[in-house]
Amino acid sequence: FPSCRIHRRSRLTLLQLSDTHIGSKKSIERIIRVKDLLKDYIDRNKHDSSVVFLLSGDIMQSPDEANVICANDLHGYLKDLYHGGQDPIFVLGNHDVRRKGVLRNRTSSPSLGPACNTRIEWIRDYPVGILCFNSSDLGMMARGKISGGQYKTIKENLAHFPGGDTSPLLISLLHHHPLQLHLIDPEMRRFHLKTLGAPFRKIIGLAYERMDGLTDAREFLRFC
Numbered sequence: 001f002p003s004c005r006i007h008r009r010s011r012l013t014l015l016q017l018s019d020t021h022i023g024s025k026k027s028i029e030r031i032i033r034v035k036d037l038l039k040d041y042i043d044r045n046k047h048d049s050s051v052v053f054l055l056s057g058d059i060m061q062s063p064d065e066a067n068v069i070c071a072n073d074l075h076g077y078l079k080d081l082y083h084g085g086q087d088p089i090f091v092l093g094n095h096d097v098r099r100k101g102v103l104r105n106r107t108s109s110p111s112l113g114p115a116c117n118t119r120i121e122w123i124r125d126y127p128v129g130i131l132c133f134n135s136s137d138l139g140m141m142a143r144g145k146i147s148g149g150q151y152k153t154i155k156e157n158l159a160h161f162p163g164g165d166t167s168p169l170l171i172s173l174l175h176h177h178p179l180q181l182h183l184i185d186p187e188m189r190r191f192h193l194k195t196l197g198a199p200f201r202k203i204i205g206l207a208y209e210r211m212d213g214l215t216d217a218r219e220f221l222r223f224c
Contacts (some may be wrong), residue, residue: 011048011049012049013050014054015051015052017056018057019057020059020060020074021058027070031070038078052088053088055089058095059096063097092175093176094136096136117132120132129169131170131171132173133172135176143176143215144213146216174220178217
């Protein structure tokens with residue numbers, strides 16, 4: 001927006017990535033392509049603004065050791081990609097803590113530990129705070145939920161603004177969507193409803209809409 005006349009040194013660009021699913025069959029070629037796209041973007045725009053990378057969960061397909069190593073490699077790549085920027089800001093998704101995203105919880109690797117914590121990441125030199133929620137902490141299967149303690153932590157951290165700014169821009173970052181979305185292709189959904197028969201139509205229809213949403217979405221939106 002040239003009409004805003006914001007000096008390029010004052011601009012901030014947030015580049016958000018999600019659902020890279022490192023460890024899935026397609027992830028190797030996908031990550032290579034994503035890295036190339038990001039490098040090309042940075043090369044073309046490196047003098048126009050500061051850049052911060054946001055990763056909103058499902059970084060890995062499953063929390064296996066090999067996937068953790070690859071996730072840390074992605075973290076290091078993003079950190080080195082933009083000189084002068086800060087570390088990428090991570091939050092976890094259900095695939096990062098549960099096998100295949102739905103099976104029993106596994107303890108996350110210590111190397112991804114900071115991403116597990118509810119916190120506020122303040123963007124250096126900008127009045128911007130990223131409110132990082134762990135929506136995979138309590139959710140069952142693929143669904144997400146935010147504990148009451150996380151809201152308390154965010155409130156306590158909001159009592160102290162860095163740099164003396166009393167009205168920063170606040171952005172919530174979490175993996176599970178707080179809005180109702182149809183997450184499956186409409187044609188595939190109709191096919192499933194038709195082939196499963198009438199008794200299952202209502203159940204399967206609700207399942208598609210609620211498969212991996214935020215169970216306490218209303219509470220989260222009220223908090224926001």
